[in-house]
Amino acid sequence: MCAEKKTRIVKTIEIDVDKCNGCRACEVICSAFHAEPKYSSNNPARSRIRVIREPLRDIYVPVYAGEYTMAECAGRDKYIIDGKEYDECSFCRASCPSRVEFKEPDSGLPLKCDMCEGEDEPLCVKWCLAEALIYVEREEEYEVEEEKPEDLEIGLEALADKYGLEKLVDTVARLAAKE
Amino acid sequence: MxxxxxxxxxxxxxxxxxxxxxxxxxxxxxxxxxxxxxxxxxxxxxxxxxxxxxxxxxxxxxxxxxxxxxxxxxxxxxxxxxxxxxxxxxxxxxxxxxxxxxxxxxxxxxxxxxxxxxxxxxxxxxxxxxxxxxxxxxxxxxxxxxxxxxxxxxxxxxxxxxxxxxxxxxxxxxxxxxxxxxxxxxxxxxxxxxxxxxxxxxxxGTKDINLAKPAEFIGLCNEVLEYIKYREDHPIPGVMPILAGLGSPQEMKIHDEKWHTENFMWGNSRVRRKGFWTDEIAKAWTETMESVRRRLISCYNCPMKCGATISVPGLPTYMMKCFSKLTYTMAAMSDLEFGLSIAQKATEYGVDGFSTPQVMAFALELLENGILKESDFPGMPEDNEGRFYWLLDRIVRREGIGDILADGTYWAAERIGNGAHEYAHNNIKKHEQLPLKLSMLNPVYFLMYSTGEKINITQIEGQFPQAPFPKKEQREEFVKDWIQVPDEKFKQYFLDWEPRGENSNPYYPTPQIASEIVDWQEMMHYVDDALGTCAGLSSFPLKPPYHIHNYPKFIEAGTGIPMDKDKLVEITRRNRNLVRAVNIRRGMRRADEKPPANHWKKRFPELEAELLDTYYKFKGWNKDGIPTAETLKSLGLDYVCEDFIKRGILKADEEGEVNAEADQN
Missing domain, CATH: 3.60.9.10 (Aldehyde ferredoxin oxidoreductase, N-terminal domain)
Known part of the structure; x- marks a missing residue:
């Protein structure tokens, strides 16, 4: 038995921190694009991309929002890169309870990058003339695993154990009748 | 809303x-x-x-x-x-x-x-x-x-x-x-x-800023970004590298300082050092800059990189932009490393990078010429660079001679007396200017230096090239895609402007044409200063992305206020006259409107008077530079007019012209 292979497009933004000049145009256009109606307002506090800036330490790290996470990390590390010390959170894309980043300022609801759906490329990339943000569409292969009859049997057995076989058969019959 | x-x-x-x-x-x-x-x-x-x-x-x-x-x-x-x-x-x-x-x-x-x-x-x-x-x-x-x-x-x-x-x-x-x-x-x-x-x-702040016509506004923004990219790829040929692109002069990025170091004055705006920029100096200064410059940096929402983070070994990191790179170096007749080092202190102290070096060079010139004495400088080090550091410390603390110097060259000379005013020679309206001393009077620059309310040439010039291009073909090439001109006539003015002969400085541009050119350049600064746009993308560089043709659209789409070119021009005139009115009411008059006496070697008093007359008239001001009642009223500045009449600056029954002339006599 061999697994079927399929490809899917993974959209990402590559970030070249050496090229960032810290202008925050990405924050402006992101928050404008996601305003309702579109472009009707802007507010970097609502942006789904943030430039972590510490000009005197020469730190400029654009980070775009990832998944919401329920809990903060247990440990927080420091990274030293090229003589500069970064908090681990600097690179984190999560909206999480331990910090204010990537949350709506009014409601506190988490924000997540959607790659500006409907546009040719994310607008933060389009507005970054410094080319610190590069849009990359990567084709990824992934295996589609065939469903095995045994797996289904295990699942059904568990349900039969819980509800009784008779009830399970009745339910399946009723579902079939609905189809 | x-x-x-x-x-x-x-x-x-x-x-x-x-x-x-x-x-x-x-x-x-x-x-x-x-x-x-x-x-x-x-x-x-x-x-x-x-x-x-x-x-x-x-x-x-x-x-x-x-x-x-x-x-x-x-x-x-x-x-x-x-x-x-x-x-x-x-x-x-x-x-x-x-x-x-x-x-x-x-x-x-x-x-x-x-x-x-x-x-x-x-x-x-x-x-x-x-x-x-x-x-x-x-x-x-x-x-x-x-x-x-x-x-x-x-x-x-x-x-x-x-x-x-x-x-x-x-x-x-x-x-x-x-x-x-x-x-x-x-x-x-x-x-x-x-x-x-x-x-x-x-x-x-974490609140929203709203736009009246969102889609239209973003469309305009995208056009500006596209034009910036175009200009990045198409620097203007025939002008010096720092002025070929957009942004404020690219002092942090570009190493070639031949133009500044050989054309601007050193010391107390005195010495021109032709032939200074040798390969050796170029190499040394490039190395200095590259060893301390950590990154080129931008302002908010701008792709230009006019600033830089500077870390001189042993000193705290600071940020710099534009010509302050060279002002301390040149005032002290020193090298770039000194300039970038003392600028760190000056930035922390918070002093102006144009005035400060000149004030210090002025003090040392007074000492050299016996107007100030050694005893005025107790404890000052012997070495040249040490003296500048010492003076800077005295000035910002207002200690001893520093207390006098802290008032700037004009007021310091006033207090020192003994001929010190001869050394405070680079001021307009008591304010220190860029260290430039040139040969032939340039009529456009004469007007800008004399009448600019900001009293700083970089804040009024722009748009029109600083000097004529040598060849006709170059000029024709330049005007081809010159979309920024408010009127096609400006292209002809530039085509006709020649380095030598009949159509050259100081008689061409003529007073009338010079007035129109100055008015355009100044107008763009007044738009920028009301909108908060950086001059580096608008009024300062040649062929910028913002201009009088797209600005009205930006304003209308942004604010919802109906706007067109004529209306915007009128607003700039209103603002221009209001700023002038504040200064007129504080006593500023024609007699104050002049460049430093030695700014140009070749001066033309009659022509200069004609230039001012023509420009004032063009602006709707009387012979003393006071906005006339007619001008004020046409701009809705009736309240200014009333105040002027109440104070006797204008007369009630006359247009101001007669009254002002009476003042002069």
């Missing part, structure tokens, strides 16, 4: 410790737009000419521009206006950076400071929280240090801070207000801030 602007100002009375949030009149936006325009209106209404810079009644206005914090690229300037202690006229220095947009996101268009705090304080603005807080722990701290200290103690790295250093605290007449990578330096506005007992304004 107000669009593009917030519709609120903060009124802060430091004497009483009172803060109020005040709604502004939308009609003022239609008449003056914002930024410099509305600042001038407030100063006119509320600061009478009897008020001196250091009176509590003087206002210090931190203003955003009308388009700050909208997505319009490069709209990030803070426009600070007050009465200058040095010129005693209206000062309107500006800075880029991040402060003004942050103020708007906090919900305010301006912070208007009045009164004086008995103790040193700072202002904390976080959306609706506005507090006057004790700053005694920041006393004597550097401007950059102060900003960092506030970010640390308030635990907010996103706080944007405008602060003064020691120079502002000690009311040095050329003290600046610093904001990390930017500074508002001209006219001594930092001294006014220090006089008010205000060390810093720290701002954080």
């Amino acid at each position: 107000r669009y593009a602007e917030t519709g609120f100002n903060l009124e802060v009375d430091l004497s009483r410790g009172n803060v109020e949030k005040v709604a502004t009149d939308p009609r003022d936006t239609e008449l003056y737009l914002g930024g410099l325009g509305t600042n001038a209106k407030i100063l006119w209404d509320r600061v009478p000419p009897e008020t001196d810079a250091f009176d509590p009644e003087n206002l210090l206005i931190f203003s955003t521009g009308l388009l700050n914090a909208t997505p319009a690229t490069g709209c990030n300037r803070t426009i600070i206006s007050t009465i200058s202690p040095q010129t005693k006229l209206m000062a309107f220095s500006m800075m880029g950076g991040f402060w003004a947009p942050e103020l708007k996101y906090a919900g305010y268009d301006k912070v208007i400071i009045r009164g004086k705090s008995p103790d040193l304080v700072y202002l904390y603005i976080n959306n609706d929280t506005v507090e006057i807080r004790d700053a005694s722990h920041l006393q004597g701290k550097g401007a950059i240090e102060t900003a960092e200290a506030l970010r640390q103690e308030l635990g907010d790295p996103k706080l944007q801070v405008s602060a003064i250093g020691l120079a502002g605290e000690n009311r040095v007449f050329f003290a600046s207000i610093e904001q990390g990578r930017s500074s508002a330096s001209r006219g001594g506005i930092g001294a006014v801030m220090g006089d008010k007992g205000l060390k810093a304004i720290a701002v954080r």
Whole structure:
């Protein structure tokens, strides 16, 4: 038995921190694009991309929002890169309870990058003339695993154990009748 | 709902410790737009000419521009206006950076400071929280240090801070207000801030800025970004590298300093060093810059990289831009490493990079010529560079001779006497100028130097090339895609302008043509200063992305106020005349409107008089440079006209012309 292979497009933004000049145009256009109606307002506090800036330490790290996470990390590390010390959170894309980043300022609801759906490329990339943000569409292969009859049997057995076989058969019959 | 602007100002009375949030009149936006325009209106209404810079009644206005914090690229300037202690006229220095947009996101268009705090304080603005807080722990701290200290103690790295250093605290007449990578330096506005007992304004904002016609506005922004990319790929041929592209002069990026070092003056604006820029120097200076420059950096929402982070070994990191790269180096006749090192101290102290080096070179020239004595400089080191550091320390502390020098070259000469005025030779209206001494009078520049209300050439020039192109083909090539001209006639003016012969300086451009060219250049600065757009994307460079043809669309789409070219031109005229009115009421007249006597070697008194006459007439001013009643009324400035008549500046039954001439006699 061999697994079927399929490809899917993974959209990402590559970030070249050496090229960032810290202008925050990405924050402006992101928050404008996601305003309702579109472009009707802007507010970097609502942006789904943030430039972590510490000009005197020469730190400029654009980070775009990832998944919401329920809990903060247990440990927080420091990274030293090229003589500069970064908090681990600097690179984190999560909206999480331990910090204010990537949350709506009014409601506190988490924000997540959607790659500006409907546009040719994310607008933060389009507005970054410094080319610190590069849009990359990567084709990824992934295996589609065939469903095995045994797996289904295990699942059904568990349900039969819980509800009784008779009830399970009745339910399946009723579902079939609905189809 | 107000669009593009917030519709609120903060009124802060430091004497009483009172803060109020005040709604502004939308009609003022239609008449003056914002930024410099509305600042001038407030100063006119509320600061009478009897008020001196250091009176509590003087206002210090931190203003955003009308388009700050909208997505319009490069709209990030803070426009600070007050009465200058040095010129005693209206000062309107500006800075880029991040402060003004942050103020708007906090919900305010301006912070208007009045009164004086008995103790040193700072202002904390976080959306609706506005507090006057004790700053005694920041006393004597550097401007950059102060900003960092506030970010640390308030635990907010996103706080944007405008602060003064020691120079502002000690009311040095050329003290600046610093904001990390930017500074508002001209006219001594930092001294006014220090006089008010205000060390810093720290701002954080998380509110929305709205647009009236969103899709249209973003379309315009995208066009501007496309044009910036085009101009990056198409530098203008035939002009020096720092002026070929966009942005403010690319001093941080470009190493070739042949033009500045060989054409600008060294020392106290005295010595021209032809042949200075050898391969050896070029190599050494390039190495210096590359070894200390960590990154080219931008202001808010702008792709240009006019600034740089500078880390000189052994010194704290600071940020720099533009020509302050060379002003200390050239005043001290030293090298780039010295200039970049002393500039770190100067930035922390918060002093103007144009005036300060000249004041120090002036002092040493007075010593050399026996007007000041060794005894005036007790403890000054022997070595040249050590002397500059020593002088800088005395000036910002107002110690000994430093107390006199801290008033700038004009007032220092006044106090020193004994012929010292001969050495304060590079001023216009008491204000130190770029160190330039040239040969042949340039009529356009004559008018700009003489009449520019900002008293700084870089804040009025732009748009039109500084010099004629040698070949006709070059000129034809240049005008081909010159879309920025307000009128096609400007192309012909440029085509006709030749380096030599009949159509060359000083008689061409003719007084009439020169007036039109100056008017266009100045007009663009007045648009920028009302909108908060950086001159580097608009009024300063050749062929910029913003111009008189797309600006009205930006304003209309941003604010919802119907706008076209004619209406915008009228607003700039209104603002221009209002600024002038503030200064006229403070006593400024034709006699003050002149470049330094030695700016050009070849001078033409008759022609110069004709230039001024023609320009004044073109502007609707009388022979003394006073806006006529007719001009004022046509711009809706009737209240200015009434005040002028009440004060006898204009006569009720005449247009001002006769009255002003009577004054001169």
